[in-house]
Amino acid sequence: MARTRRKGGGITIQAVAERAGVSAMTVSYVINGTGRVSAATRETVMAAVNELGYQPNIAARSLASAATCRIGVVYQSSQNAFLSAMLVGALNATARAGVELTVGKVDAPVLANAEQAMRGLVRSGANAILLAPPYGELVSGSGLVEALGIPVAAVAHGGALPDMATIGVDDRAAVSAMVERLVARGHRRIGFVTGPDTHDSSPLRLAGFRDGLEAAGIAWDDALVTPGLFTFESGVAAGEALLDLAELPTAIFASNDDMASGVSSAIHRRDLRIPQDIAVAGFDDAPIAVKIWPSLSTVRQPIEQIAERATEWLIGQVTGRGGEQSREIRMPFEVIERESSAFDLPRL
Template sequence: MARPGRRTSQAITIQTVAQRAGVSTMTVSNVLNNSHKVKESTRELVMAAVRELNYVPNLAARSLASAVTIRIGLLHRNIENAFLSSILVGALDATSHLGAQLLLRRLDSAEPTEIVQQMKALVDSGANAILIVPPYCEVASRFGLTRDFPVPVVAMSPGDALPGEHCVRIDDREAAREMTAYLIGLGHRDIGFIRGGSGHLIHRTRCDGYVAALEDAGIAVRPDLIVAGDMSFESGLVAGEKLLACNPRPTAIFASNDDMAAAIISLAHRRGLDVPRDIAVVGFDDTPIAVKIWPPLTTVRHPGALISAEAATQAVALARGQGTGIAPSTTYLRHALVIRESTAPPGRSTDSE
């Protein structure tokens, strides 16, 4: 297939350069602003994309934009949740770096009317673009709340792609599939799974990944080993009681976040079970609690701060008109399995390896 010719510089945006170089828009911004935070190899990669695409930053627009304070609104949930706290940190760092202000508004209801009301309140407060977390971004997409909205909206970490929306996320289904496959590779066959909150898309996508890994390995899915949680430590205790009452009992439990996984480890200790010899436990997100419990938790690294920094960078660019004419798309960041001491083959402690 013939390679398309260069597009004119007017059609090229910072997002186009980032996609060609395989990096975030924030990284491209750092390179163009001669930041020392970027590795030389990455800098060369970005500049190669700039040359190949014939990208020329609009200096007049940049100068005009810098004279006007850009305000980015962030609609969030309770930030006592460690993952959501990392989202806030990433957004603060990125907006500060880009000379923008961050406006925060907390919302505890996932009702569409409440969500759109708070989004409009952020615009009334001067927001030129809005960042929104799950489940609000997922509800907003389902009910078309961002359609024809007066300012750009960027979804951060939805549990699945949101067609027609600007999104920054990981592939939750693939991450859950990889973690389940890891447990299967250790020799586990009876693997319990605790789903995320029913109001979140991860309730489906992470469970889909778990089921896919079992099916790939030819292991029958046991419905009794799939239980509900709501992402809280307390719900993890309730789910754990149900799973440990199953017959046969699971030799491993995969929780949809670290708080629920920590609850399983606590419950196991109370029952005199050794983790990981009697039961292996894994989580999702790699929040601080993963290394504050014993044994330290094997989990999926979900880069919340990087996701929100990338989303904030896109929001600032959109607010400055740098994404005009570019269709909304999903930006995927990398996840990773972080292997710690909470996992081992069935009936075998890590100390004996």
């Protein structure tokens, strides 16, 4: 059997390939952002990378530099498409720039755990840190960024933070745009599933929902708004709650695609039709959006590109090679209409 560990016990690409059930070349494609790799394969490889703690030695093959740049990434779990895409984006940027990427996994989204991970990354040599949601909002204002004294950027954060860069889409405008699309299809009784309070994007998306209703002259109804946790299971629960209303919504808009998929499942269990009886929409344009039936209408936020741009910003701050100096970078979003809402309600 081929050896899979380097001298000193380091995890090799071959070990990652064996864990993921793919070739070493496929792992290399994913890590370096080259070649043609499906979204599902990329997710599997990134899960193996993080389970094994593999750290690609990109710096070893880069050109000599006066100062070593190492980007640390703080995240909770790679077991969803959002975080897999974020890690791929960061790898794309670091591979292109010839700098090193190291990761710090956090067990739970609380400040103490985030601080432990960030300080650990700095001790291991990281001189800039990329934060997955919700760690930007957890860390900001705590004094930790100032204490560490290194550049920090938060991915997919919809607003400005005083002590770090934020890179993402305009969550509020994006949700309002999707509401406008649903209204154009004839919907006026629209349910909404919020995200968790720990994410700053959640109140922004709720505000965007309110904006969209107000623009269409639709009165606010608390009964049509129900909480979720950005998980499939919470989407099922939210869908059941909205389907228990005496007067059903004609459309349900969930704050992410995992919850929207759960809502779709709840609708199917009631033997209702999507979109003829109830339309469904989500947010992210995760791979699941085109895997479920009917395919999911959603707001596309380009997570891989957002993470890549954020990592480029960090590299520029560390190396002084230029790049954007703005600390608040907004990326374009796109409303994607698929089968789950492509139906005009009869005009009464």
